[in-house]
Amino acid sequence: MGAGHTHKLYRHGHSPVHRMPPHCKLVAVLGFVVVVVSTPREAVWAFAAYAALLGAVAAVARVSPWFVLRRLVIEVPFVAFAFLMPFVVPGEQTRLLGVEVSVPGLWGAWNVLAKGTLGVTASVLLAATTELRALLLGLQRLKLPPLLVQIASFMIRYGDVITDEMRRMSVARRSRGFEARGVRHWGVLAKSAGALFIRSYERGERVHLAMVSRGYTGSMPVLDEVTASRAQWCSAAALPVTALLILLLGWTP
């Protein structure tokens, strides 16, 4: 069980962004995304400024731009939807590269693409600079229900174990000459999923009994309380507050 100490988006480092307390980072990213989402889409330059802000954060955190760009693949289904918009939305028509497209549709596509990309980038930066355990501590610090945080931490700790279990099943299937090629093979895969559920649930029962035998009564002891100094809060607030200033500047003219 060597896994579970980190996750695949995490990039080890010692930058100021890495060292910042996790709950400050969570609040900062959430605040930034809220500001981005409530920006009117006509303020094109504001989005450019937001992107520059994120670029600055990435530079301070020493996260490579390529890493962020590769992770943007996750948006693809919605990009496809966005590209459909100019053709299906009714309204004033215009000509773009020789194709009839609608103006509101173009604005809609721009809106979704710009805000979605900025949101994903901010989340990637958060995940790349925060360790798993720190994230959970941060969520706990932000007063999420302790039970919810516990469930999340069990999910994270055993996620790799369960995934590995699934991979071993897949290796076992393949070593017996099975290859899933179509709908006809779903039965076998579904039986694997069922077996995986039984194994997960039984593992849960064993984990519970092992914990009870070590004195678990339903709450985890808080060993290290993460705290943040005023200066750390201020530096974390720099991102959303600058974004808010940009938003306000965008509205006044």
Added chain:
Amino acid sequence: MHVPDGFINAPVSAAAGLAAAGAVAAGLRGARRELGGSALAGGHGAERTAPLAGLVAAFVFAVQMLNFPVAAGTSGHLLGGALAAILVGPWTGVLCIAVVLLMQGVLFADGGLTALGVNITVMGVVTVLVAYGIFRGLVKVLPRSRRSVTVASFVASLASVPAAAAAFTLLYAVGGTTDVPVTKVLTAMVGVHVLIGIGEALITTATVGAVIAVRPDLVYGARGLTAPLKLRVGGRLVDAVPVAPAPAAVPAARSTRTVWITGLATALVLAGVVSFYASASPDGLEKVAADQGIDKKAEEHAAADSPLADYGVSGLTDARLSGGLAGTIGVGGTVLVGTGVFWAVRRRDGARRGEGSGEGVRAGARDAVGEGARDGVRDGARDEEAV
């Protein structure tokens, strides 16, 4: 299909976030009952929740990565809402999906942070509640056998996917950032998702079947299907004396919650879908009034220019959709207000009773009823708060 930031505007995202938070809170309370309730649990209750729900969440997370090849290179994966609801119960299901979505949003940048509420509401709450409502209803109607569990899980998971798509379209119609023609979106979304739903239904049914074949006691939706133990005495089968009346063996079917959910689902379907086809012409009285010219004097209602006036949502041109939407919002509002009143009354009632007899006596008396045991604990807790 996680909704990114900027797809749904900020107010609707915030509202969906509140709804999701409420659902998660309800899930946290419900999961304690569902996971602590099995016969093996003995005295363990609340502290079983975290490890078991956590491991189930890890399972949902892993099974979403299991690829099911469709044809020639394309493949799909399970969404898992219906599966979780049937295997571990609706509240644990909601909770697990919510935790998976939260972790995907924070750790993998999958789904926007502001859209987290929308994602949880659509993929967690709607999917799970629709699937479990249909499943429970079918299991009650059909004969008590394994085959009916299979049929019920197929229909439930088939319906849950387009229901989630429709819920997303509804949110999009209210708070979408672009005026895409809503009927077009609805047709496209539901059409595509019926296809996805068929795949989901096949996989879910086969998976539930595989679990039932090995550990039927683990399947929450199949509790109560276990045949009573028989003893062979002198060559004849005799019913064994039950060792202990397992409270979990009585499914939640008798509780008011199921009635409540079924009623709500029916009302929403009636309001949202059937009212599409309701007559738009005035009812009898209005017709007579119009014919006779009585209504000339009738004053417009004070709320006539409210956003929901005349059973339509202003700003939507499509009459059918507008009517359906207004109906759905109306039913939702009514249920919220009604539940609030009911809850307040029950709370006060509980406080009054709490002054009289001792807590233990009443809880004990309820235990005898069997099903009431869980309610007793809940009421007890509530009474203490109130006193």
